[in-house]
Amino acid sequence: MNRCHFLHRGREFMKRALFLILFFSLLSACASDGETSVIRNTIQNGAALAEKHDIRALTRYLTPDFTARPGDLGPKALRGVLFRAFQSYGNFKIYYPRPLVDIIDSNTSAKATVYFVILRKDHVLPGLKALYDDPEGWMAAVSRKADLYELELTFTKTSGSWKVRRARMNPLKGMSP
16 A cells, blocks of 8 residues: 555544544533523522522422532521521512523533522612623623622532532622722
8 A cells, every 4th residue: 555545544534533523522512502501591490489489499409418608508597598588578589690601520510600689579670681691781780779699509410400509699799880
């Protein structure tokens, strides 16, 4: 066999390898996009359940070893905190821009950050829906009129479902211009 034949076979092999790498990269990206959407839907469902004061359904989204900070709260202690908070707020609405989601560990773990504000049902901040895909603009608009919070969530995928393993809520101070 001559040298040209080996070069031709080498190029063909490289083309196939490159195609496979691109194919699996795209497949992985699509899977991550799909998982990101599932996590965003989970966050949306959680906000809707909180607005309904449905503590039992909310805690179904938690792993058995869940912890919330500050306070190092487990699922049982969190139920008590949520009950008191829901009683204090009465009827409320949760507003937030598109959550930031990062899938890690081969689609078995994820981190999400949700910036949000809780307002009584009769209080409205106009224009927030238009800023859903602009988290920075959303935060700037909200921080002028209400207390803004950051919720950091760590998700774990078990038995095909995303569950919250850790949560940390931080008040965001000094956001106003």
